[in-house]
Amino acid sequence: MNIDLEWRNFDVLVIGSGGAGTNAAETAAKAGASVLLVAKDPLSASDTKISEGIATVRASGSEDDSEEALSENLKIAGSDLPVEEITSAFAKDSQTAYDKYRENGLRPEISSITKGPNSLPLPMGGHTRRRSVGHKNSGLAFGHANWNAIVKENKIEYLEDCWVIDLVTSEYDDGGRKVEGAIIYDAQKGKLLAICAPSVVMAAGGLSTLYFPKTDTMRGNTGDSYAIAARAGAELVDMEQTQFLPFCLTSPPSFEGLLGGEPVTASYLGVLRDKNKKVILDGVYLRTRAECSAAIMKAVEDGRGTPNGGAYLDMRANKRAPKSGTYFMKFLQNSLPSAYNNVRQAMNKKEAQCDELWEVRPSAHYMMGGIRVDENGQSIAGKKSNNGVRGLYAAGQAMGGLFGANRLGSTSLTEGAVFGSRAGFAAALYSRNFNKNKLNKDLFLKEAYKLNNLLGQMGTKHASQLKILVQKECWNNLGPIRDKKRLKKTQQFISQCRKELKKVQIGKNLLWNQSLIEYLELVNMIDTAELMTHAALERDGSVGGHVRADCKDLSIFSKPYSTVVKVRKSHIEVSKIDRKRTELKKLVEFKFKEQKRFLEAKLLRLLPMKFKDAIIEKRYKKIMGSKEKAPPLEPGSIEAAVGDQKVL
Amino acid sequence: MNRRLQNNSEYLEVTIIAHKEGQDLPTKFKYKKRNEKEKPMALDVLLQAQENQLPDLAFRYGCRARNCGVCTIDINGKPRIACRAVVRDGDELKAMSTLPVITDLIVRRDQISRQLKGKIYEGGRKNDLNVEASEDYHELTSCIECYACLDNCPMHEKNFSEIKNDQDYFQWGNPFSLLKLQTIATDPVSTVVRREAAVSAALELGLETCLDCPGCKCGVGIDLKGKVIKPLLQNSKLVD
Ligand SMILES: Cc1cc2nc3c(=O)[nH]c(=O)nc-3n(C[C@H](O)[C@H](O)[C@H](O)COP(=O)(O)OP(=O)(O)OC[C@H]3O[C@@H](n4cnc5c(N)ncnc54)[C@H](O)[C@@H]3O)c2cc1C
Ligand code: SF4
Ligand code: SF4
Ligand code: FES
Numbered sequence: 001m002n003i004d005l006e007w008r009n010f011d012v013l014v015i016g017s018g019g020a021g022t023n024a025a026e027t028a029a030k031a032g033a034s035v036l037l038v039a040k041d042p043l044s045a046s047d048t049k050i051s052e053g054i055a056t057v058r059a060s061g062s063e064d065d066s067e068e069a070l071s072e073n074l075k076i077a078g079s080d081l082p083v084e085e086i087t088s089a090f091a092k093d094s095q096t097a098y099d100k101y102r103e104n105g106l107r108p109e110i111s112s113i114t115k116g117p118n119s120l121p122l123p124m125g126g127h128t129r130r131r132s133v134g135h136k137n138s139g140l141a142f143g144h145a146n147w148n149a150i151v152k153e154n155k156i157e158y159l160e161d162c163w164v165i166d167l168v169t170s171e172y173d174d175g176g177r178k179v180e181g182a183i184i185y186d187a188q189k190g191k192l193l194a195i196c197a198p199s200v201v202m203a204a205g206g207l208s209t210l211y212f213p214k215t216d217t218m219r220g221n222t223g224d225s226y227a228i229a230a231r232a233g234a235e236l237v238d239m240e241q242t243q244f245l246p247f248c249l250t251s252p253p254s255f256e257g258l259l260g261g262e263p264v265t266a267s268y269l270g271v272l273r274d275k276n277k278k279v280i281l282d283g284v285y286l287r288t289r290a291e292c293s294a295a296i297m298k299a300v301e302d303g304r305g306t307p308n309g310g311a312y313l314d315m316r317a318n319k320r321a322p323k324s325g326t327y328f329m330k331f332l333q334n335s336l337p338s339a340y341n342n343v344r345q346a347m348n349k350k351e352a353q354c355d356e357l358w359e360v361r362p363s364a365h366y367m368m369g370g371i372r373v374d375e376n377g378q379s380i381a382g383k384k385s386n387n388g389v390r391g392l393y394a395a396g397q398a399m400g401g402l403f404g405a406n407r408l409g410s411t412s413l414t415e416g417a418v419f420g421s422r423a424g425f426a427a428a429l430y431s432r433n434f435n436k437n438k439l440n441k442d443l444f445l446k447e448a449y450k451l452n453n454l455l456g457q458m459g460t461k462h463a464s465q466l467k468i469l470v471q472k473e474c475w476n477n478l479g480p481i482r483d484k485k486r487l488k489k490t491q492q493f494i495s496q497c498r499k500e501l502k503k504v505q506i507g508k509n510l511l512w513n514q515s516l517i518e519y520l521e522l523v524n525m526i527d528t529a530e531l532m533t534h535a536a537l538e539r540d541g542s543v544g545g546h547v548r549a550d551c552k553d554l555s556i557f558s559k560p561y562s563t564v565v566k567v568r569k570s571h572i573e574v575s576k577i578d579r580k581r582t583e584l585k586k587l588v589e590f591k592f593k594e595q596k597r598f599l600e601a602k603l604l605r606l607l608p609m610k611f612k613d614a615i616i617e618k619r620y621k622k623i624m625g626s627k628e629k630a631p632p633l634e635p636g637s638i639e640a641a642v643g644d645q646k647v648l
Numbered sequence: 649m650n651r652r653l654q655n656n657s658e659y660l661e662v663t664i665i666a667h668k669e670g671q672d673l674p675t676k677f678k679y680k681k682r683n684e685k686e687k688p689m690a691l692d693v694l695l696q697a698q699e700n701q702l703p704d705l706a707f708r709y710g711c712r713a714r715n716c717g718v719c720t721i722d723i724n725g726k727p728r729i730a731c732r733a734v735v736r737d738g739d740e741l742k743a744m745s746t747l748p749v750i751t752d753l754i755v756r757r758d759q760i761s762r763q764l765k766g767k768i769y770e771g772g773r774k775n776d777l778n779v780e781a782s783e784d785y786h787e788l789t790s791c792i793e794c795y796a797c798l799d800n801c802p803m804h805e806k807n808f809s810e811i812k813n814d815q816d817y818f819q820w821g822n823p824f825s826l827l828k829l830q831t832i833a834t835d836p837v838s839t840v841v842r843r844e845a846a847v848s849a850a851l852e853l854g855l856e857t858c859l860d861c862p863g864c865k866c867g868v869g870i871d872l873k874g875k876v877i878k879p880l881l882q883n884s885k886l887v888d
Contacts, residue, residue, distance in 0.1 A: 041710060041716075041718065042708075042718050042757050042758070042793075043758065043761050044793075045710055045716045045717065045718050045793075046716075049715065049716055050710070050711040050713065050715040050716050099777060102777045103777070105789070105831070105835060107779075107780065107781035107785060107786075107789075107835070107836070107837075108780075109780060110778050110779065110780050115778050116778055117778075136786040136789070136790075137786060137789050137790045139715065140715065140789060140790060140791070140792060141789050143793075144789050144791075144831075147761070147793075148768050151761055151764050151765055151766075151767075151768050152766070152767075152768040153766075154765065154766040159758075160757070160758050161756075161758075187750075188750060188756055188758070216713075217711075218710045218711055218716065219709055219710050219711075219712075220710065251682070252682070252686050252687075252688075253682060253686070253688065253692045253695075254688065254689040254691065254692050254712065254731065254732075257712075258712070258713055342713070462703035462704065463703075464698050464699070464703045464704065465699065465703055468699060507704065511750065511751060512706055512750045512751035512752075512754055513751075514704045514705065514706035514751065514752070515703070515704040517706075518703075518704070
């Protein structure tokens with residue numbers, strides 16, 4: 001069989017046109033590299049574009065916001081799983097990285113005091129300082145900036161509708177692997193591309209589509225970043241750390257999975273109820289997302305779930321309070337405008353007014369783990385953090401090590417810019433060591449033949465339909481609550497599923513072959529899910545986004561570690577790496593503050609209505625200020641779930 | 649009477665026009681409502697069709713919430729954002745007619761962005777960036793790039809009638825491209841040179857076509873006529 005391959009040479013190949021990929025491409029091009037940016041979605045269509053558009057900019061709200069303060073904030077919030085070099089890099093670059101979006105047209109409000117970007121009015125919960133900057137048009141403003149960055153440059157070549165299938169690697173002198181380039185399926189033109197490039201920046205986003213339709217992210221999050229990097233030999237860290245948002249919508253289908261509220265917006269008197277209206281969790285506003293999600297899923301498991309497999313969020317008490325009740329609706333509407341907008345469209349009037357219960361269910365939002373890298377995005381491996389796959393860089397949601405067990409709010413857009421730029425620069429420098437014309441053609445041909453053999457595969461199964469089964473399995477057994485038995489079940493399911501792959505029918509044409517696209521994404525979903533099960537089994541305790549129903553919570557005083565997974569020839573290798581624990585004194589202080597808050601919440605609930613009402617009214621006034629407008633919250637951020645915060 | 653009966657039925661029947669190798673392939677599809685009251689969006693119908701009847705049906709979507717702008721299709725011949733367009737019994741779903749169809753409901757989109765390649769000029773740096781943009785600037789950046797505005801645009805139509813266009817990019821412009829150029833013109837950070845370059849780029853794309861056009865319409869409600877076309881025509885001195 002002859003393959004129609006198009007061969008191209010570049011210094012740097014960037015995968016993904018969200019915030020991370022765009023910044024990588026722009027920086028690499030500025031450093032003099034020839035750059036190809038490819039994405040499977042149209043240019044700039046990404047999680048970055050559909051986000052709430054709130055970004056962390058150090059010292060935007062207060063002068064005393066040092067790099068150390070921000071770095072430590074991230075580390076403690078992530079239960080000490082984050083890597084200090086990486087959190088420090090984030091803190092060091094947040095301002096310059098944010099300015100790169102501004103150079104491409106992002107225009108925030110300017111503060112009359114600092115004369116710089118205006119941060120939101122409150123030092124938001126999880127952050128120890130005011131440093132989150134909101135934007136008109138939310139993520140769309142970032143989408144335009146990214147679009148401009150690529151289109152304005154004559155230096156950057158870009159291709160959309162292109163699915164990166166696999167990296168091509170070769171053996172390095174010391175026995176490790178090194179990048180040679182990638183095989184890419186260009187669906188739009190109907191051909192296969194052999195892209196030879198010594199450096200590749202992986203910025204292909206997350207994996208929440210493993211849980212579709214129980215997700216609020218883009219369709220393309222099929223775990224491609226992780227699966228492709230792992231197949232090339234890279235190590236992944238913290239792959240059990242999935243962030244679920246507990247209060248997402250269950251119906252109608254067009255709104256299923258989209259955000260409804262966050263623990264904080266359930267406000268002081270919100271509770272969760274099962275289908276019999278029995279309270280299953282109170283003090284919701286102080287709870288972690290994982291706690292809320294686990295409570296919901298527990299009820300479902302016991303047969304007390306609501307018709308669509310969730311629970312009821314009851315916020316009526318907030319509204320009934322004679323004085324504070326009037327503030328509550330304003331608080332709800334202003335603090336999460338996009339979520340409330342979903343509610344208004346999806347629910348009936350009484351529900352939207354919180355006079356009736358909301359049916360809610362968790363949704364996958366973000367993967368905190370990812371490709372194991374150093375502070376420049378370079379793949380690393382082993383106990384001593386040596387070289388991983390040489391020439392492989394990762395940035396954005398694809399990388400791990402910045403957030404650990406929990407993501408501090410409004411940090412991901414900044415993450416994309418900080419590590420996109422760093423990875424782009426490092427990739428450009430590294431590529432200078434290579435002679436472009438020295439090409440290992442056979443390695444590419446081998447990968448291309450694999451793909452060619454798939455075309456025209458006969459069978460009775462359809463990848464798009466198998467995907468749905470994988471999504472169900474991930475939701476049921478690798479979802480917001482997990483235990484050993486279920487994780488083992490998922491592993492069995494996956495090996496069964498691999499056998500089915502041979503029975504999948506795949507069309508023979510190359511021009512936009514949807515059956516091939518579905519197949520490629522299905523394989524990535526299966527590979528990613530399998531890696532996740534290994535990490536989730538290794539972490540035999542609950543921490544952050546990982547809830548093990550069959551184990552205890554991991555104490556914050558225990559020795560922190562990250563899980564590492566790696567694909568070997570015949571098996572998946574799992575290990576742990578130790579992380580540095582924050583000073584004991586600081587942790588004790590935190591524990592104390594947490595207990596105090598819970599106690600206060602309990603006392604508040606027990607007070608007679610008259611007193612309770614007056615106290616709550618005062619609190620709303622404090623949050624909303626004179627304008628009676630609550631500052632917006634970012635879904636998934638720590639301030640939207642104060643229970644997740646580790647520093648007050 | 650019929651209408652009411654249909655509304656309450658368990659099913660909703662639509663025609664999905666797939667497309668392979670230059671040929672339209674219509675299929676009738678019965679959408680099973682999840683409850684009587686459900687008013688499905690076009691995207692719900694496509695997803696269910698893929699699940700139950702047309703496993704390899706190709707269509708674009710991303711966010712399901714009218715943010716990413718990639719899901720636009722024609723419903724009964726008019727461009728609609730599929731994730732937020734309610735479908736009715738008898739509707740016909742088809743690829744957007746204003747862009748080249750690749751397969752099924754997928755159109756090629758990148759000939760639009762490529763026509764601006766190298767024409768968007770670099771903004772300011774560091775402290776120059778600390779200025780606020782006008783309301784107009786923010787209205788223009790609320791564009792989700794859905795390309796619904798291409799419908800009935802005589803300038804864009806020239807790409808298919810006047811010239812044989814097999815290039816990587818379209819020679820003639822469209823409302824979206826003009827919006828991008830006008831965004832530069834309203835950006836407080838833009839220098840005079842940059843503003844002028846944006847206007848001449850608009851002229852190159854065929855801005856004069858707008859002179860005898862009743863004006864364009866945006867899928868998410870941006871005032872294209874008032875905030876894009878009018879100022880561009882004025883700044884280019886095509887009108888005063
Ligand atoms: C609803 C929502 C609200 C959010 N709000 C905020 C917020 O306010 N603040 C904040 O900081 N964060 C927020 N986040 C999180 C943040 O948006 C994302 O984490 C971040 O944008 C990820 O950026 P990225 O560049 O890593 O990936 P993405 O922006 O997701 O980009 C991924 C890119 O990779 C491409 N791709 C994927 N697979 C392949 C493949 N195989 N081949 C080629 N290309 C591929 C895609 O086409 C896309 O271009 C929010 C997320 C969501 C979903
Ligand atoms: S006014 Fe100009 S851009 Fe708008 S539809 Fe008419 S010709 Fe097209
Ligand atoms: S201007 Fe309006 S219709 Fe045109 S692409 Fe933008 S959002 Fe869509
Ligand atoms: S799917 Fe994103 S706009 Fe429709």
